[in-house]
Amino acid sequence: MTARSDAEIRNWQQSLWFIACAAVLLVQILTEYIMGRVPICTCGYVKLFEPVVNSSGNSQHVADWYTPSHIIHGFLFFGLTHLIMRGKPLSMRLSIAMLIESGWEILENSPIIINRYRAATISLDYVGDSIMNSAMDAVFMVVGFLFASHAPVLVTVAVAIFFELLTGWLIRDNLTLNVIMLLWPVEAIKTWQGGL
Template sequence: MKLAYPNARDSSLDALATTGPGGAGRPSLALCVLLCLGANALAALSLWLFGRPLVPAQEPLRLWSSSFELVANSQHLSDPYSFMHVLFGAGLYVFVDGLKPGWPARSKLVVVVLGSVVWEIVENTPPVVRLFNETSQPGAYAGDSIVNSLSDTACVTLGFFIARLLGWRATLLAAVVVEIALVVSIHDGLVLGTLRVLGAV
């Protein structure tokens, strides 16, 4: 279902997403991969400019960390928040697929990755880091390491493919189950964390 009447800008965007530059067939896989890699490079550069470390500064890089201590929180390859990023990616896929059902999957993936990159940059700005620490979320937060941030976008990409495989109904059910599990286990979640930031809880 289309959510708005088409205009010239929508038509141009649709043409680019469905036929590629110059209208010569759908966007190439190589172009989409290049856009995703470029977006992640921009995120890494932004975090570096914010003073974020490449890897945890005070302990060895681990595949998984469940610690909410300042030296470990959002510093390793994966953590409990990785599940929230999977949910975020799944939700973005459902949104983009509902808005632009005629777009090829690779174009939708580019939009989802760009959405993740924008969030990773915003999340690591000093004002947002301070905002997170002013809420009642568990642990202390000093921003992501660059490796953790890139891993977050990888989790968003995983969520994209899971939602594409399951469809929106099964994705919604799975998201509810995961959200409840996160709230019970770490007293946080995608919905709960958003409500905290907005000051609703």
């Protein structure tokens, strides 16, 4: 084989992994539709950003204050796949990250997790994401993954810390608190978060 044909094969393989990534997102969207999730906010319109956390529009539009958490998912998935899939194509690693993120999005919008959020967190009125918001959460994970693949590690870590501190300060919630409250609810955190 010539060097050119080797490059063409690699490009073709990369393209297949990116197609697989898009296919996973499509399966996520179709699964959520079958689950009965609403396509867009029941308000009937789409906003680029929903700034109010305790509103019926939260988790229903393109982005909200939980979007930084999904970008951080991308950072974490890049780091994880870098460690366990070293030497594998970036597109393959991104497809694995998309599979994990889409799996979480489907689980997050299932009754078991929706009810868990309602019971363990201050999200008493949480009804799950719209399909559009859930799909955009996965897209923002991709943005984080690709950012981490090009940025120095210290920059990625600094951005993650900034996002966590910013959302912790503005909405009294972030990825770290979300995980804690979902897995091991702490009443003191719940009380503090409810003081918004």
